[in-house]
Amino acid sequence: MKVVIFSQFFPPEMEPSGFMFGSLAKFLAKGEKIEKVDVICGFANFPSGKFIDRKWYSLFKRSRQDGVNIHNVIVVPSNNKSNIKRILNYTSYLFTGILKGVFIKSPDVVIATSPPIFAALAGLIVAKLKGAKFVLDVRDIWPESAVQMGSINNKKIISILEWIELLLYKNASLITVATPGMVDIVRSKIPKQNTPIKYIPCGVAIPADNDLERVGVSPFQEIDHGKFCVLYGGLHGHAQNLTTLVDAASLLKKRDDIVFYFIGSGPDKDRVVEYASSLGLSNIKFLSPVTRDEIRRYYIFAGCAIVPLQDLQIFKNVFPSKTFELMSYGVPTVVGVGGEIGKLIESSGAGQSVKPESPEDYSNAIVRYADDESYRNKVSLSAIETAKNSFDYEVVNNEFEELLDSLRN
The missing domain is CATH 3.40.50.2000 (Glycogen Phosphorylase B;)
Known part of the structure; x- marks a missing residue:
């Protein structure tokens, strides 16, 4: 089985989902069940909104670590202080992530983690183009959490994001969620589907x-x-x-x-x-x-x-x-x-x-x-x-x- 992981944030960025999927990618790569693991992520810039080095000059960069093929793609950096920059940060990954994903040969499964919801959308589009099964990982119920926090107020934008959310749920072969309670929340959004929804917590590396x-x-x-x-x-x-x-x-x-x-x-x-x-x-x-x-x-x-x-x-x-x-x-x-x-x-x-x-x-x-x-x-x-x-x-x-x-x- 060949696996592609879409995670906009990835180590060395200090972001939980990035650490989670960094660990998962290495685990899958060293095992016998998975033939090949590719990760598509942005060049590190979170949370400062500044690239940590000049590797981004190449726009796209491929490296190999612990058996994992890591593909960094250019994004508009953001420190989340500006809504415009934040939107550009997410949408730029959507486009560059898709562009990189279409050149990865014959994946069997595409995993994408949300939020950001556009990172998951990039994964879904590549899965459809490649004829691969799509696995959606939900770390936060989005856009609902952003609406409750007051980060998004425009009703048209909320409607578009909710449409994308349902699109992701309905097209997933498997959905993983961060807490047991999220299982019921996601299930309530797609009550007529029998898509497996499984609880997978963010793990942690146990220190010696x-x-x-x-x-x-x-x-x-x-x-x-x-x-x-x-x-x-x-x-x-x-x-x-x-x-x-x-x-x-x-x-x-x-x-x-x-x-x-x-x-x-x-x-x-x-x-x-x-x-x-x-x-x-x-x-x-x-x-x-x-x-x-x-x-x-x-x-x-x-x-x-x-x-x-x-x-x-x-x-x-x-x-x-x-x-x-x-x-x-x-x-x-x-x-x-x-x-x-x-x-x-x-x-x-x-x-x-x-x-x-x-x-x-x-x-x-x-x-x-x-x-x-x-x-x-x-x-x-x-x-x-x-x-x-x-x-x-x-x-x-x-x-x-x-x-x-x-x-x-």
């Missing part, structure tokens, strides 16, 4: 035991060594509404032993920094993005970490993938999402689930971790165990491979 040890000097600023460091590391976007965490920090400003670190970038970072500055808080530090290896050093030395999202109904059916990586490193986590991930966190004892966008709930959960080392250690062990049992890339990738195998004629 010795990688979890606190060795060397803490990466947090020296002045904060010995303090309880609260970490948010990731995209500073509108969906996260990080001003809620700033308000939580304000509630804890008299706790000299607790300090907040925000690491990363994104379209909402300037607003969050300005808001924190307006409150005159001295217990918040904003740092630029770091590499994946560097952020893992912060995980090891952090007192706890935060996974926030806005209090929207659509987010009740998502599993923020950052949660699983934090769990794998045994980081005591406060998850402000609710819904399915909240139930998972509470039932497994792998963290604390709080009401989204509630500064009081966040601050109370942080204080509980800071003041109770025994509880912290208990949560850490439960988090590691849950990650190993349910979200190990080896487990997730094997499940995906078995689903692909079921598509053979």
